[in-house]
Amino acid sequence: MSTVPMSPVSMSPVSTSTALLTDHYELTMLRAALRSGAAGRRAVFEVFARSLPAGRRFGVVAGTGRLLAAIERFRFGPAEIEQLRTAGVVDADTVDWLASYRFSGDIDGFAEGEPFFPETPVLVVEGTFAECLLLETLVLSVLNHDSAIAAAGARMVAAAGDRPCLEMGGRRTHELAAVAAARAAYIVGFAGTSNLEAARGYGVPSAGTSAHAFTLAHDSELEAFAAQVAALGTDTTLLVDTYDIATGIANAVAAAGGNPGAIRIDSGDLASGARAARAQLDAAGATATRIVVTGDLDEHSIARLASAPVDSYGVGTSLVTGAGAPTAGFVYKLASVDGRPVAKTSAGKRTRGGRKEVVRYHGPDGVAVTDLVSPSGDADGNQPGTEPGRAQRLLLVPLLRAGKLVDEALVGAAAVARAREHHRSAVRSLPDAAREVSFGHPCLPVVFAGEEPSSPA
Structure with missing residues (x-):
C-alpha cells in the first residue's frame, strides 16, 4: 500500500x-x-x-x-x-x-x-x-x-485563572501526538495552539509570531522588530529576551510606534522579569501592551506567577508530556x-x-x-x-x-x-x-x- x-x-x-x-x-x-x-x-x-x-x-x-x-x-x-x-x-x-x-x-x-x-x-x-x-x-x-x-492541561488552566494559556508543545513530542495534545488542551480550556494541523483538523484557534532565530537573522534587534511589525501589524507579539530584556522592550516600543500589542519573555526569573517589564512599559506610555511569558512552564510555575503582571502563558513541554x-x-x-x-x-x-x-x-x-x-x-x-x-x-x-x-x-x-x-x-x-x-x-x-x-x- x-x-x-x-x-x-x-x-x-x-x-x-x-x-x-x-x-x-x-x-x-x-x-x-x-x-x-x-x-x-x-x-x-x-x-x-x-x-x-x-x-x-x-x-x-x-x-x-x-x-x-x-x-x-x-x-x-x-x-x-x-x-x-x-x-x-x-x-x-x-x-x-x-x-x-x-x-x-x-x-x-x-x-x-x-x-x-x-x-x-x-x-x-x-x-x-x-x-x-x-x-x-x-x-x-x-x-x-x-x-x-487533558488532566495536565486542566490543572494549568485552573492555575492560570482568567489568564489564557496557549499550547505550544509541538516541537517537544511526536508530530502526530502534537496534534492530539493540542486538541486535548483546547478541550480543557486552553485558548489555542501553535499547531496548524490541529487548527485544520479540529478547529482549534492557532497563533504564533516569531522565535529568537528571527531576531538573530537581522543585523539588529530593532531592525528585526520593525520588520515583524511591518509584516504583521502593531498588535504582534515581540520576543524581547534574545539579548537584554530592558533593551528589547525599548526596541519593541520604538518599532511599534510606542504601543506594541504584546511582548514575550522566555527566560530568566519570569515573575521579576514581568514586574520590571510592566514598570518599563507603563513608564513609556505602553500601558495597554500585554506581557506573555513562556519557558518550561507547568501548573506549579503558573500558580507562582499569579501575583505577577502577566497577561497570558505559553506552555509546551510539560503539557505534551502530561506534566509528569x-x-x-x-x-x-x-x-x-x-x-x-x-x-x-x-x-x-x-x-x-x-x-x-x-x-x-x-x-x-x-x-x-x-x-x-x-x-x-x-x-x-x-x-x-x-x-x-x-x-x-x-x-x-x-x-x-x-x-x-x-x-x-x-x-x-x-x-x-x-x-x-x-x-x-x-x-x-x-x-x-x-x-x-x-x-x-x-x-x-x-x-x-x-x-x-x-x-x-
Missing part, C-alpha cells in the same frame, strides 16, 4: 485501516478464541484507571472523538491481512474472519471532557468477545494519551461473559465483575458530592449515605449502537467544541478543591454499591 498523508482524526494514514495500530497478542488471542469457540460469546469490557497520578484531584476523559473515528476505520483490508498472513500471525480461519470484520457492538462512555475518579468505568464496550477484544490497544492508546494531556504523568493509567478489562460477571482476583490488580453504571450526585447548591458505581440497572437506587431524590447525573452515555455513531457530532471539530463546553460546565460543578494544584487527594469520593466509600481530600 502506498504512503499517503496523515489524518489527525485517526492519527493514521488517510484511506488506510487503523487495524494495525494494535498489539500482536490481540490477534493471537483472536486466533485461539476462534478455535475454542469463545470468540462469539457476548462480552462486556470496561475501561478504568486504578488510581490518579499522585496528588491529582481529578482526571479528564479526552480522545473520545478521535477514538470513535478510528474505530470506524478499524478494518482489515487486503494489505493488512497480507501483512498478518505473511508474518505468520494469523491462520486461514482467522484471515476469513478478519476479512469481514467491523465493530458491530455498542459503546457507552463518559462525555468527552468529563472529570473522572479512580476505578470508575469511563468507557464500556459490548459485543462479541472477539470484536471487543481487538479494540483494546486502540482504545487504550488513544484515551491514555489524550486524557493524560504521560498516561492516564487506563486499563481495559473484561467484566462479563454471556451476562455472567467475571473478575480478576490477583493481588493489586483485582477487578469488579459485571456491567456497571456511574452516577454523579449533586447537592442542593449544584456542587458534586460523590460518584456511585452500581450494577447496571441499579443506578437509580439510593446512594449510600445520601437522601433519596438528591440530584444525579448518569455519566455513561451512548456513543455507538450496533457499530454506528449515535450522533455525527461525536467526531471532528464539532466534537471538540462540544467537549470544551461540557468540560467547562462539569469542572464548575466540582468542589472548590478540584481547582487546587497543590498535592492532594481526589476531590470526590467514589462509592461502589455495597462497599465503603473512598475518602476525598
